């Protein structure tokens with residue numbers, strides 16, 4: 001057993017001073033106010049581990065590059081496909097490990113990896129058809145990150161269009177073949193510690209309507225998380241309505257895809273009926289504000305979704321930015337811009353979105369709270385940095401002042417996983433160079 005003393009801590013009861021926590025077997029066995037004594041001291045403000053619910057690890061290679069020229073969502077996608085075409089299982093593993101280490105360095109302890117880079121460049125499966133997925137499992141293990149591997153079904157370039165170019169790497173041909181491959185992934189009934197296998201539907205563009213049910217059935221059979229990109233672009237909605245006579249949310253609803261194990265990623269351009277369907281079904285709405293900003297997607301109705309019953313969670317998606325502190329405040333600040341009024345999201349609610357609601361949406365119940373029985377994930381922030389000094393060292397510090405650079409200590413399941421940021425930077429630099437320069 002290890003005992004920690006938290007100088008300040010954000011708990012389900014609010015921010016408190018002087019908390020002693022006992023950790024045994026990776027979970028909190030005792031949480032109560034007290035003096036430090038012999039306990040290991042964590043000075044500053046400690047919060048639970050953060051959950052990054054939407055990641056494409058390989059997009060990290062695009063940061064600072066897709067922004068160099070003017071472009072659109074679709075030109076960004078061309079550059080993203082360029083990286084996707086270059087990745088071997090080895091490079092994928094190295095890039096994911098460096099990206100995951102970056103996440104841990106800023107206090108992220110669980111990631112939802114939306115993984116669709118399944119096959120060889122010509123579409124032929126690797127001799128182990130899950131070699132690319134296994135590369136991610138290994139990368140997360142090495143980085144000390146808890147992983148929900150959301151194996152993604154991706155079958156079409158658009159509604160009624162076969163996969164094109166690099167997309168042949170993404171496709172299993174049919175949803176049935178997808179399910180067959182996923183069956184063998186990581187021995188999903190008993191995956192290694194800290195790994196959960198979940199499912200994803202890339203989007204209603206990429207999975208035909210009559211194939212959706214097979215993915216939904218797999219997720220139901222395994223009581224697994226099911227994630228889906230939803231209404232990120234107006235063009236996606238228009239194509240869907242033209243083909244199917246209803247919105248992407250409507251199509252998912254008809255396929256039985258909505259519910260508390262499901263996360264709708266982006267949920268940007270929604271009708272009133274879409275918001276009502278997502279809320280009534282308790283579907284999670286995973287917002288990725290820094291990516292949505294970078295791609296010019298628009299601002300989704302976060303507060304309306306929350307009020308309708310859809311828990312809001314957060315993801316860094318394209319990794320233009322990996323900083324859940326920035327994502328948290330962006331949810332509120334974007335609402336302000338859209339509504340020209342302030343005060344939509346209290347800091348407490350944004351912290352819940354970034355912590356236990358997020359972990360829960362990845363299938364990690366009992367993670368993301370400093371409370372007895374919860375996984376011992378602790379992230380400590382420096383409250384005397386140039387960003388955080390004088391801000392009160394409470395939940396508002398975490399949400400409205402801090403950045404990932406203020407994270408000084410990270411524990412996951414009671415294990416020390418704090419990263420050396422200089423080392424992580426060097427590792428990122430090496431692998432991104434290898435991808436673009438081939439050396």
Ligand SMILES: [Zn+2]
Nearest residue numbers: 056114229317
């Ligand atoms: Zn995405």
